Amino acid sequence: MHYVNWSPLFSVKNPHIDQQHRRLFDLVNEFHSAYKSKENKDYIFSVLNRLIKYTEEHFEDEERLMRASGCPKDLLEHHLKEHEKLIFDIFELNNELHAGKQKSINELERFFDKWLIQHVLEEDKRYLDYVNK
Numbered sequence: 478m479h480y481v482n483w484s485p486l487f488s489v490k491n492p493h494i495d496q497q498h499r500r501l502f503d504l505v506n507e508f509h510s511a512y513k514s515k516e517n518k519d520y521i522f523s524v525l526n527r528l529i530k531y532t533e534e535h536f537e538d539e540e541r542l543m544r545a546s547g548c549p550k551d552l553l554e555h556h557l558k559e560h561e562k563l564i565f566d567i568f569e570l571n572n573e574l575h576a577g578k579q580k581s582i583n584e585l586e587r588f589f590d591k592w593l594i595q596h597v598l599e600e601d602k603r604y605l606d607y608v609n610k
């Protein structure tokens with residue numbers, strides 16, 4: 478059972494970005510199930526690394542698209558700050574796990590609910606009208 482499934486509810490009506498969000502959902506699911514089934518540590522951290530790398534790529538792409546679409550400056554700046562915070566949070570999770578701190582599955586799910594789902598549903602949807610003009 479996947480932790481979260483992408484559905485049209487998450488669409489920002491941009492096929493390129495939707496595709497990237499689907500990939501992020503896949504990576505979060507992969508990490509979630511590796512952690513849940515107590516796979517070996519190297520594997521868990523390799524998935525988390527891939528998730529972090531892909532997130533950085535996605536944010537760069539999304540920010541480039543927002544800039545090119547003439548998004549209002551305050552919206553763009555707010556979004557950049559949110560991305561910065563999300564990167565900080567995922568690195569913090571990575572550091573905590575590396576330091577041997579255990580996370581329950583509930584804690585992880587709460588983290589990703591906020592980290593991924595809430596961001597896509599609330600923040601990413603705000604650029605929809607500009608990017609899809």
Ligand SMILES: [Fe+2]
Pocket residue numbers: 539556560596600601
């Ligand atoms: Fe975003």
Ligand SMILES: [Fe+2]
Pocket residue numbers: 498535539597601
């Ligand atoms: Fe996004």
